[in-house]
Amino acid sequence: MSRSERLLDLMQVLRRYRQPVSGRRLAEETGVSLRTLYRDIASLQARGARIEGEPGIGYVLRPGFMLPPMMFSEEEIEALVLGSRWVAKRGDPRLAAAAADALAKIGSVLPADLKEKLEHSTLLVGPRKPGGETIDLSLLRKSIRSEHKLELRYLDNDGRDSRRTVWPFALGFFEEVRVLAAWCELRQDFRHFRTDRIAEAAMLDDRYPRRRQALLKDWRAVNSIDPAGI
Structure with a gap:
């Protein structure tokens, strides 16, 4: 186990205790010697961890310390x-x-x-087929984050053209397609829009009247996306 992993394990163990815990018990739970434990506690304290205590009394981690990327x-x-x-x-x-x-x-x-x-990670991701979008997906993501309505020009599976005002709340990334989940004002229901079939998209000044978290919760209760059927 690397030193970084050892320090991480110690932090995780300390988080489980609200009252001071002895150094010997911490050493047993983390699988290190008592001398190594004391060195690790000193290292964490030097990095800003609010670990209070001393040998013979015990140690406790005060709340508020966030684990650094290291x-x-x-x-x-x-x-x-x-x-x-x-x-x-x-x-x-x-x-x-x-x-x-x-x-x-x-x-x-x-x-x-x-x-x-x-x-030098050997975990690799294969290429994806081009999505074929003619719109900027960052606009959809911005609209979701800001909870603003979108006006779409959309082509369905048969090539029929329609204009929709929607309340976007999620963007799904699938192997072959990307799908916008939204409440459609025209249909007065949830609808899914493949992004490669959105011919035009414009974010409106109007914010939609519900929080996106509430829309997502209601959508999850009644929907699952099958991109092949959209």
């Missing part, structure tokens, strides 16, 4: 790399660039041993 385990690093690479392949250009930037920021603060694992 505290990721090896599997968490792999999950971050795989997720970022998936977004780079499946997301729109701005989302892909954001994933790469986020991974670079994490890499800049990792210890050398974990940074090497991040840079």
